[in-house]
Amino acid sequence: xxxxxxxxxxxxxxxxxxxxxxxxxxxxxxxxxxxxxxxxxxxxxxxxxxxxxxxxxxxxxxxxxxxxxxxxxxxxxxxxxxxxxxxxxxxxxxxxxxxxxxxxxxxxxxxxxxxxxxxxxxxxxxxxxxxxxxxxxxxxxxxxxxxxxxxxxxxxxxxxxxxxxxxxxxxxxxxxxxxxxxxxxxxxxxxxxxxxxxxxxxxxxxxxxxxxxxxxxxxxxxxxxxxxxxxxxxxxxxxxxxxxxxxxxxxxxxxxxxxxxx
Amino acid sequence: xxxxxxxxxxxxxxxxxxxxxxxxxxxxxxxxxxxxxxxxxxxxxxxxxxxxxxxxxxxxxxxxxxxxxxxxxxxxxxxxxxxxxxxxxxxxxxxxxxxxxxxxxxxxxxxxxxxxxxxxxxxxxxxxxxxxxxxxxxxxxxxxxxxxxxxxxxxxxxxxxxxxxxxxxxxxxxxxxxxxxxxxxxxxxxxxxxxxxxxxxxxxxxxxxxxxxxxxxxxxxxxxxxxxxxxxxxxxxxxxxxxxxxxxxxxxxxxxxxxxxxxxxxxxxxxxxxxxxxxxxxxxxxxxxxxxxxxxxxxxxxxxxxxxxxxxxxxxxxxxxxxxxxxxxxxxxxxxxxxxxxxxxxxxxxxxxxxxxxxxxxxxxxxxxxxxxxxxxxxxxxxxxxxxxxxxxxxxxxxxxxxxxxxxxxxxxxxxxxxxx
Ligand code: HEM
Numbered sequence: 001x002x003x004x005x006x007x008x009x010x011x012x013x014x015x016x017x018x019x020x021x022x023x024x025x026x027x028x029x030x031x032x033x034x035x036x037x038x039x040x041x042x043x044x045x046x047x048x049x050x051x052x053x054x055x056x057x058x059x060x061x062x063x064x065x066x067x068x069x070x071x072x073x074x075x076x077x078x079x080x081x082x083x084x085x086x087x088x089x090x091x092x093x094x095x096x097x098x099x100x101x102x103x104x105x106x107x108x109x110x111x112x113x114x115x116x117x118x119x120x121x122x123x124x125x126x127x128x129x130x131x132x133x134x135x136x137x138x139x140x141x142x143x144x145x146x147x148x149x150x151x152x153x154x155x156x157x158x159x160x161x162x163x164x165x166x167x168x169x170x171x172x173x174x175x176x177x178x179x180x181x182x183x184x185x186x187x188x189x190x191x192x193x194x195x196x197x198x199x200x201x202x203x204x205x206x207x208x209x210x211x212x213x214x215x216x217x218x219x220x221x222x223x224x225x226x227x228x229x230x231x232x233x234x235x236x237x238x239x240x241x242x243x244x245x246x247x248x249x250x251x252x253x254x255x256x257x258x259x260x261x262x
Numbered sequence: 263x264x265x266x267x268x269x270x271x272x273x274x275x276x277x278x279x280x281x282x283x284x285x286x287x288x289x290x291x292x293x294x295x296x297x298x299x300x301x302x303x304x305x306x307x308x309x310x311x312x313x314x315x316x317x318x319x320x321x322x323x324x325x326x327x328x329x330x331x332x333x334x335x336x337x338x339x340x341x342x343x344x345x346x347x348x349x350x351x352x353x354x355x356x357x358x359x360x361x362x363x364x365x366x367x368x369x370x371x372x373x374x375x376x377x378x379x380x381x382x383x384x385x386x387x388x389x390x391x392x393x394x395x396x397x398x399x400x401x402x403x404x405x406x407x408x409x410x411x412x413x414x415x416x417x418x419x420x421x422x423x424x425x426x427x428x429x430x431x432x433x434x435x436x437x438x439x440x441x442x443x444x445x446x447x448x449x450x451x452x453x454x455x456x457x458x459x460x461x462x463x464x465x466x467x468x469x470x471x472x473x474x475x476x477x478x479x480x481x482x483x484x485x486x487x488x489x490x491x492x493x494x495x496x497x498x499x500x501x502x503x504x505x506x507x508x509x510x511x512x513x514x515x516x517x518x519x520x521x522x523x524x525x526x527x528x529x530x531x532x533x534x535x536x537x538x539x540x541x542x543x544x545x546x547x548x549x550x551x552x553x554x555x556x557x558x559x560x561x562x563x564x565x566x567x568x569x570x571x572x573x574x575x576x577x578x579x580x581x582x583x584x585x586x587x588x589x590x591x592x593x594x595x596x597x598x599x600x601x602x603x604x605x606x607x608x609x610x611x612x613x614x615x616x617x618x619x620x621x622x623x624x625x626x627x628x629x630x631x632x633x634x635x636x637x638x639x640x641x642x643x644x645x646x647x648x649x650x651x652x653x654x655x656x657x658x659x660x661x662x663x664x665x666x667x668x669x670x671x672x673x674x675x676x677x678x679x680x681x682x683x
Contacts, residue, residue, distance in 0.1 A: 048520055076338050142532075146338075149523060150531035185541075225531075228341065228348040235349075236519025243515060247508030254501045261296060261493065 038153055038160025038183045041215070045155075045222055048237065051230050052223050054086040059202055060220025061085070063213045066200045068144065071136060071191075073124035076145035077224050080118040084227050085220075092118045099123050137177035139190035148218070148225040155218045157183065162214035165193035288474055293492035294499050295480035297673050301375075302478065303506035304368040309466065310507060311361045316459055318354040319403075326406065328452035330445045333408035334533045352522040358400050359525040360514050362548035365393060373595070374616055376604030377479040383596040385472035390592050392465045397549070399458040402451040404546055409530030414543045416443045416451075422556070425579040442536065482669055482676055483604030490674035542633060550630030551623050556585040557634050558646035565647055584646070591653050598653060601661040608667040612660050619652045 044053035061082070064074065079096040083089070096116035101123065104111035116123070126132035132140035151157045160183040168180035168187070178188040195210045202208050223229070268276065276282040325344050327336040340347035369389065372378055378386035401419065405412045420437045424430040439446025477486065486492045493499070517524055525547060529540050545553050559566050559581030566572055571580050591598075606613035622645050629642040670676035 076335070076342065081342070146531040150528050152528055154528075232348060232352075232519055232522070236515065239515050239519060240512065243508060243512045247505065247512060250501065250505040250508050254505045257497050257501050261498070 035183060035185050035187070038156045038164070040156050041159055041218075043155055043222070044219065045229060048233060050233060052085065053219055055204065056216045056219040057085045057223050058087075058220075059204065059206060059213075060216035060218070060223075062203060063195075063200060063217040064144070064220055067194055067213075068217065069122075069125060071125055071132070071141040071194075072144045073126075073141075074122040074145050074224060075124055075143050077122050077227075078118070079116065079120055079122070081227055084230075085223060089118075096120055137190050141191065144221055144224065146225050148222045150225075155222045158218045158221060159214050161189075162195055162217070163211060289500075290494060290496045292474070292495040293477065293486065293489075294495050295478055295486050295491060295673055296493045296498075297480050297482060297677050298478060298499070298502075299481050300506060301367070301371040302480075303503055303510075304364050304371060306503045307364045307507060307510050308361065308368055311357060311364055312459070312462060312466065315354065315357050315361065316463075318350050318357065319456075319459065321350050322354055323456060326452075328406070328449050330408060330448055330534070333406060333448060337407045349518070352518045356514065356517045356522060356525060358403065358546070359517075359548065360510075361396065362400070364510070365396065366548075369393070369592075370620060373619075374606050374613070375479055375481060376483050376599065376601070376606070378595045379483075379599065379601075379604050380596065381476045382472070382479065385469060385476075386596060387593050388465055388469045388472060390589065392462060392469065394589060395458055395462045395465060399455060399462065400546065400548070402455040402458070404530075405448065405451045406455060407530060408448065408534045410532045410534055410538075410540050411527045411530040411543070413443060413534035413536065414540055415545055416447065418543055419545070420447075422578075422582050422585075425576060425582050427575075427579070479604065480673065481605060481607065482673060483607070484669050484673065487672055488674070491672055544631055547627065547631070550628075551626035552585045552588060552630070554626040554630035554642045555588050555646045555649065556581045557630075558639075558642045559584060560639070560643075563643050565643070565650075584650075588649060591650075595653075595657075598657045599661045600658060601664070601666065603666040603669060605669070608669050609661075609664055610667075611664045612657075615652065615656050615660055619649075622648050622652065 044050060044056065064072075079092055082092050082095065087095070096118050099116040099120070099122075100113050101116045101120050102111055103114050106112055126135065126140075129140045148154045148158060153160070161181060164182035164184065165179060166182055168174050172180065172187070174180050174188055178190055179192050180187055181189045195213050197210055198208050199213070200208050206212060226232075268282065272282055322340065325336065325340045325347065327333060337351065340351050342348075344350075372386060372389070401415075405416045420434055420443065423433045423437065426433060435441065437447070437450075438444065439450055477492075480486070527544065544550070559577045561567065561577045563577070566577050566580050575583075601609060601612065603609060606616055625641065626645045626649065629638055629645060632638040634642070
């Protein structure tokens with residue numbers, strides 16, 4: 001009895017101390033930066049059964065190609081992979097054919113330009129990081145293939161960033177070549193607001209507001225970062241179901257075998 | 263299966279190479295205390311995770327390129343183009359974390375039930391060496407994808423060796439294969455990352471050999487004396503371990519399929535860039551407690567500044583040594599603990615300190631993940647101090663002063679009385 005009491009007291013003390021630490025940890029994380037947390041969106045691809053909203057991702061591809069691609073590469077993505085977003089083979093061929101690719105050397109030893117094919121990667125806007133930085137106030141626009149996985153907050157951060165341009169608060173000095181962004185660490189970003197209402201005309205007729213384009217391009221880039229997501233989640237559901245049933249059976253067998261032990 | 267029941271061919275082989283009677287003896291009849299609880303599942307789980315790591319690792323190595331210009335892209339190729347490459351990689355990546363979760367539980371189990379005590383001292387010490395080998399393996403594995411954390415983690419940790427007097431700088435040059443973390447570093451880390459798991463396999467064999475000499479300890483910490491106290495390993499513990507494996511795989515699979523980057527750092531999806539230091543360099547979660555101990559040793563930390571340590575070495579070196587000591591001291595557990603009774607069940611005072619120590623390790627882990635500033639410095643220094651006070655003062659004293667309760671006569675007596683009342 002007394003022993004039980006003591007046990008309970010120890011576990012209460014342990015729980016309290018744990019709680020205290022976690023609480024402190026949370027507090028200092030908040031105090032650490034004055035960058036607010038981008039608001040959480042309800043993404044089509046989050047959750048255990050999430051899949052990419054095809055229409056949004058296709059619109060996002062259009063935003064990428066017509067806006068972001070001027071500065072940002074997407075070097076890990078091949079055109080052929082677009083079939084994962086519901087594009088037909090002919091559509092992919094047509095999309096790829098719109099870009100020029102340098103190939104070679106040919107039999108004469110010369111490099112030559114040709115039309116892109118589905119086997120090609122998305123072309124990069126600059127020859128190298130130095131050239132990219134030189135054209136952008138000294139800051140190279142980062143590759144976007146893994147952007148959603150490479151930032152805390154993922155797609156929420158991207159969405160927040162694209163919507164986060166606003167006037168700097170009074171007294172905040174934004175240096176030459178920078179812009180004020182609510183969600184960028186330090187607030188001064190070398191990328192001018194890339195989106196403005198009706199900057200593009202959506203093929204499917206959706207109204208191209210900044211918020212709409214931000215959501216769409218974030219969906220597309222989430223796919224670019226994790227093209228395996230749908231396959232992974234659907235396989236995961238099957239694996240978990242199998243394991244649950246199998247483990248349940250094992251438990252029953254275990255009970256049966258141990259029945260006579262005392 | 264007695265000798266008579268053996269198939270003639272099996273008998274022929276067994277007469278020359280007794281693998282079959284060996285398996286019969288060590289896996290089937292092998293007497294195991296009948297009162298083992300589920301904390302005893304974690305040893306076999308660790309073994310299975312090791313096999314999973316070997317298999318997935320060997321497949322990864324078929325597609326991986328150990329070169330600074332190609333490593334990151336080759337991992338992304340595995341993720342995007344290799345059939346089920348994402349699955350193999352996510353199993354391997356999360357498997358590292360699972361391995362440490364399982365092994366840490368396994369070790370705390372040992373600490374709670376006094377499993378390191380005679381005659382299992384060597385068994386325990388081999389375990390500590392397995393932990394060290396795992397840490398080396400995981401550290402080098404994390405460098406392979408050549409992301410920002412790979413590079414900067416490798417830079418920070420290898421630099422620690424420069425604190426060693428006289429030979430420090432030469433050791434660092436040797437680790438790097440040059441004058442900074444670069445292509446030669448990546449190549450030797452890949453080579454060693456492939457080698458070390460097989461060293462671990464060898465250590466595991468020794469670990470099991472030592473285990474089978476004196477068999478498992480148990481929650482009561484008393485020896486199995488009669489047949490009444492034990493059960494044959496098969497089918498009783500094969501089925502219990504299998505059930506435990508099923509439950510563990512559910513946990514494992516959840517992370518692989520639904521939160522594959524939960525244990526990772528977003529920064530490692532950025533290609534390594536020697537010219538750009540990430541704002542906050544953190545090691546993998548399983549290294550955080552040691553990292554906290556390392557960083558606790560600042561010039562004004564009282565354990566350093568007000569002790570003779572300050573006369574003979576820099577605070578940095580003291581931190582490095584403390585970090586290694588925090589693990590190596592575990593080797594002395596069998597002698598630090600002077601209690602005649604093993605299990606904490608009968609040592610309420612010791613048990614209380616065990617839980618405080620457990621909590622201390624968790625807090626150290628939290629501190630290790632925070633920037634070294636403000637209140638975290640003091641929490642880190644307090645928990646570091648307590649870590650060593652626990653091992654070097656509390657355990658020796660409490661184990662010698664506490665009058666434990668009397669454990670039951672035998673395992674079977676305890677099990678029957680529990681079943682009846
Ligand atoms: C003791 C068992 C092992 C542990 C604890 C371990 C740990 C790790 C860790 C933490 C990573 C980094 C994961 C990431 O961020 O991607 C990694 C990567 C890697 N490991 Fe292992 N590993 C083990 C065994 C092996 C074996 C046996 C091999 C091959 C023979 C292997 C081959 C690789 C390769 C090629 C990578 C780089 C690919 C990648 O990053 O996914 N590993 N390992």
